[in-house]
Amino acid sequence: MKRFFDTELETFRSDLVLMGETAVRQVRQVLEALIESDVNLAQQVVTADDELDQLELKIDEEAIRYMSLRSPVATELRLVIVGMKASHDLERVGDEATNIARRIPRLTAEPPLKPYVDLPKMAAIAVEMLRDALDCFLQVDAEKALAVCQRDKDVDEINRQLYRELSSYMIERPETTSRALELMFISKSIERIADHASNIAEEMIYLAKGEDIRHTEHTRNPSAR
Amino acid sequence: MDPTTTESPSPTTPAAASADAGRPAIIEVEDLDFYYGENRALDGVSLAIPSHQVTALIGPSGCGKSTLLRCFNRMNDLIEGAERTRGTVRIRGVDIFGPEVNVMELRKRVGMVFQKTNPFPNSIYENITFGLQLQGVRSKTRLDEAVERSLRAAALWDEVKDRLHESGLSLSGGQQQRLCIARAIAVEPEIILMDEPCSALDPVATARVEELIHKLKQEFTIVIVTHNMQQAARCSDRTAFLYLGKLIEYADTQTIFINPSDSQTEAYVSGRFG
Numbered sequence: 001m002k003r004f005f006d007t008e009l010e011t012f013r014s015d016l017v018l019m020g021e022t023a024v025r026q027v028r029q030v031l032e033a034l035i036e037s038d039v040n041l042a043q044q045v046v047t048a049d050d051e052l053d054q055l056e057l058k059i060d061e062e063a064i065r066y067m068s069l070r071s072p073v074a075t076e077l078r079l080v081i082v083g084m085k086a087s088h089d090l091e092r093v094g095d096e097a098t099n100i101a102r103r104i105p106r107l108t109a110e111p112p113l114k115p116y117v118d119l120p121k122m123a124a125i126a127v128e129m130l131r132d133a134l135d136c137f138l139q140v141d142a143e144k145a146l147a148v149c150q151r152d153k154d155v156d157e158i159n160r161q162l163y164r165e166l167s168s169y170m171i172e173r174p175e176t177t178s179r180a181l182e183l184m185f186i187s188k189s190i191e192r193i194a195d196h197a198s199n200i201a202e203e204m205i206y207l208a209k210g211e212d213i214r215h216t217e218h219t220r221n222p223s224a225r
Numbered sequence: 226m227d228p229t230t231t232e233s234p235s236p237t238t239p240a241a242a243s244a245d246a247g248r249p250a251i252i253e254v255e256d257l258d259f260y261y262g263e264n265r266a267l268d269g270v271s272l273a274i275p276s277h278q279v280t281a282l283i284g285p286s287g288c289g290k291s292t293l294l295r296c297f298n299r300m301n302d303l304i305e306g307a308e309r310t311r312g313t314v315r316i317r318g319v320d321i322f323g324p325e326v327n328v329m330e331l332r333k334r335v336g337m338v339f340q341k342t343n344p345f346p347n348s349i350y351e352n353i354t355f356g357l358q359l360q361g362v363r364s365k366t367r368l369d370e371a372v373e374r375s376l377r378a379a380a381l382w383d384e385v386k387d388r389l390h391e392s393g394l395s396l397s398g399g400q401q402q403r404l405c406i407a408r409a410i411a412v413e414p415e416i417i418l419m420d421e422p423c424s425a426l427d428p429v430a431t432a433r434v435e436e437l438i439h440k441l442k443q444e445f446t447i448v449i450v451t452h453n454m455q456q457a458a459r460c461s462d463r464t465a466f467l468y469l470g471k472l473i474e475y476a477d478t479q480t481i482f483i484n485p486s487d488s489q490t491e492a493y494v495s496g497r498f499g
Contacts, residue, residue: 001497001498003496003497072495073458073482073483073494073495074482074485074491074494074495077482
């Protein structure tokens with residue numbers, strides 16, 4: 001039976017999808033700007049962050065309205081709660097993309113410290129995690145979402161490796177310190193983007209199964225399930 | 226020993242153990258079929274209701290929830306053509322359909338509050354003492370104590386203590402329903418059945434009765450039939466969803482309203498059918 005307010009939930013759902021697509025676009029563009037040293041594209045990313053901020057506000061408003069007027073239960077209740085949390089994560093993904101974008105003009109002003117190898121690799125995993133977490137929302141696929149959570153450790157590992165490498169640069173060639181620090185912060189931002197993707201995937205498991213796997217071994221160890 | 230019968234309580238069935246972890250079942254229904262003439266109202270219903278909890282029976286009109294409720298104190302016996310054809314209902318392990326069961330005693334132990342408020346056209350005081358007087362209680366002191374205790378338990382004492390001899394019909398709808406609850410409490414039942422107790426009440430009176438239900442479970446086991454999903458969610462610890470006479474899902478209320486396992490339950494609690 002279709003209810004007169006079902007369109008409100010459809011709008012909520014499509015706003016969340018739009019927000020996810022916007023966040024993925026922001027991350028992809030900022031990485032392109034970094035690798036291509038494209039300061040204009042970096043500036044576009046900074047400007048476009050407002051889209052994500054506005055979508056987060058809209059989604060919160062829709063969720064509060066739906067909860068207060070429509071008394072959702074079961075899957076609908078989980079959808080509204082998860083939607084609010086996921087939109088917060090996506091907004092933070094946008095903030096991390098903006099943080100990276102703001103560092104690009106400073107990095108391009110100097111010669112590259114080293115060829116970009118690890119950062120694009122790490123970023124590719126983070127973007128894929130984000131993309132897959134959002135697919136899980138559309139497909140309500142808990143198994144795929146769990147796989148997203150488990151990939152987070154790969155990003156963490158590259159981040160640690162890069163940190164060690166950049167620390168060596170700073171020790172051996174102190175003149176590289178400012179560039180190495182910028183790259184460390186960028187690496188940390190990408191690592192945070194993967195964390196948000198992992199959070200979203202956990203939320204999608206809750207949406208699909210009503211099971212809260214946060215802070216459990218399940219996200220790290222596949223054999224725990 | 227159960228006061229309604231001379232029969233020894235039978236051992237607890239396995240179904241009882243599943244009532245609620247840590248709480249014994251007080252009512253155990255096993256494979257119950259019930260007919261009104263040719264119409265099957267209940268179809269193989271089995272569930273165990275834990276003591277000192279509020280259990281909500283939900284489902285669309287005609288699903289059998291009121292029939293099931295009325296089985297617990299054999300109120301269906303009063304309906305012509307109504308018949309249990311299979312299964313048992315045990316209260317504290319005793320089959321209430323057994324030949325030794327005294328139905329009047331059973332109804333004393335399993336009180337009932339109806340959808341439509343129905344105080345007797347007598348004073349507030351007499352409404353409370355009626356059941357006790359039927360049982361032969363004559364002591365004025367005992368009756369006075371019962372009136373105060375029951376009205377306090379029903380959260381009505383402060384509102385009526387100065388007009389106990391006025392007609393029960395002079396009270397507001399919400400007060401009348403609480404008077405009916407007080408009347409049920411007066412005979413010290415173990416179980417109180419409530420059949421849509423708030424459907425005729427305004428939101429404030431409803432909130433008072435819900436508050437009362439929450440308080441009363443300390444002392445009694447409560448089974449409530451309601452069409453109001455939010456009321457079931459607010460008031461009950463366990464919820465049973467019935468549809469076309471079958472028990473579709475029975476679980477903690479939180480599970481039913483956050484993560485039901487059956488798609489029909491989900492559709493019903495979300496207001497998508499029924």
